Amino acid sequence: MxxxxxxxxxxxxxxxxxxxxxxxxxxxxxxxxxxxxxxxxxxxxxxxxxxxxxxxxxxxxxxxxxxxxxxxxxxxxxxxxxxxxxxxxxxxxxxxxxxxxxxxxxxxxxxxxxxxxxxxxxNDETAVDKTASGDKVIAVGDLLIYPEKYEVNLNGESIPLRPKEFEVLLYLVQRPGVVVTRDDLMNIVWGFDYIGGQRTVDVHVSSLRKKLEMNQQSVQIESIRGVGYKLVTASLKKGS
Incomplete structure (x- = not known):
């Protein structure tokens, strides 16, 4: 149809x-x-x-x-x-x-x-499942995110993230391929009453990118100039 x-x-x-x-x-x-x-x-x-x-x-x-x-x-x-x-x-x-x-x-x-x-x-590729032990896990390509444990694994390797880096990543992976503005990230992750500037978002995204660089073919955070960021996975790149 x-x-x-x-x-x-x-x-x-x-x-x-x-x-x-x-x-x-x-x-x-x-x-x-x-x-x-x-x-x-x-x-x-x-x-x-x-x-x-x-x-x-x-x-x-x-x-x-x-x-x-x-x-x-x-x-x-x-x-x-x-x-x-x-x-x-x-x-x-x-x-x-x-x-x-x-x-x-x-x-x-x-x-x-x-x-x-x-x-x-x-055909949303973000799969939410549970492990054998009952832990919630979000899978995006080779990236595994455990929201309840604040843990991230990429290709079987643990990726140490600061709490706010984890929350930024979690927000992006739930919207693969969708542009997310800096204001949205600021309000969702830091809260509406946060007095810092958007530079805080950029610093955390930059740090997050470096920690994901071991496999850019699997998942990558792209900058949208003047707007914000979007998370792109291998299958989205192939279809673009």
């Missing part, structure tokens, strides 16, 4: 481009050019993915995304944002977007990002 994609875009030429190329890849697409109508469609019908422009008549993309998440709708969303509009990317990710594409973009990039987001949501 083909996967269904809702495109909420009011620029006719771009909307036709999106619809045509997605259809050529075998996706079923529906195009809506008004924010309010797009929100209703997203709430009333199940979609596998939503491609959402920011500037729309009626409701803008941020309002649509915010309302969807408030109502518990977890349909993955890719936002379309203007080039160099860093604040739009950050705001979109904060509201719950799964990825973003900057305009203008190439067809190959569009299809690759669509495929990657759909693959993550339909």
């Amino acid at each position: 083909p996967q269904n994609i809702l495109v909420i875009e009011d620029e006719p030429t771009l909307a036709r481009l999106l619809s045509y190329n997605l259809s050529q890849e075998g996706y079923e697409t529906k195009v809506i050019d008004h924010g309010g109508d797009g929100l209703q469609a997203a709430l009333q019908h199940p979609y596998d993915l939503i491609i959402l422009d920011i500037m729309l008549p009626g409701l803008n993309g941020f309002e649509i995304l915010s309302k969807l998440r408030q109502k518990g709708n977890r349909t993955p969303v890719i936002i379309l944002t203007a080039r160099n509009a860093e604040e739009e990317v950050v705001q979109g990710l904060k509201y719950g977007a799964d990825d973003y594409i900057t305009k203008p973009f190439g067809v190959a990039e569009l299809l690759a990002r669509v495929s990657a987001v759909l693959r993550r949501t339909t």
Whole structure:
């Protein structure tokens, strides 16, 4: 059964481009050019993915995304944002977007990002299991994380992490391939009342990277300039 994609875009030429190329890849697409109508469609019908422009008549993309998440709708969303509009990317990710594409973009990039987001949501490779002794373990590639014990193993070797490094890693591995902003990491790991700056996040991620360098083919933390970080595994790299 083909996967269904809702495109909420009011620029006719771009909307036709999106619809045509997605259809050529075998996706079923529906195009809506008004924010309010797009929100209703997203709430009333199940979609596998939503491609959402920011500037729309009626409701803008941020309002649509915010309302969807408030109502518990977890349909993955890719936002379309203007080039160099860093604040739009950050705001979109904060509201719950799964990825973003900057305009203008190439067809190959569009299809690759669509495929990657759909693959993550339909075949999440982060497996949560229990060991023979009953300990909870999260497996991502060759990386094994024991949340209750604050222990990490990579290729059978123990990786010593400081508590905050462990918490950063745990947050990232639960969202493989998803861009996580520095503010999100700061608020989740250090708390909203933490008075330090984002440099604290960068220092901990840098240290964490060095400790994972023994097997970059298995798992890697990538920087998204001006936004934050995402964890990439071998299978995600192959599909990108």
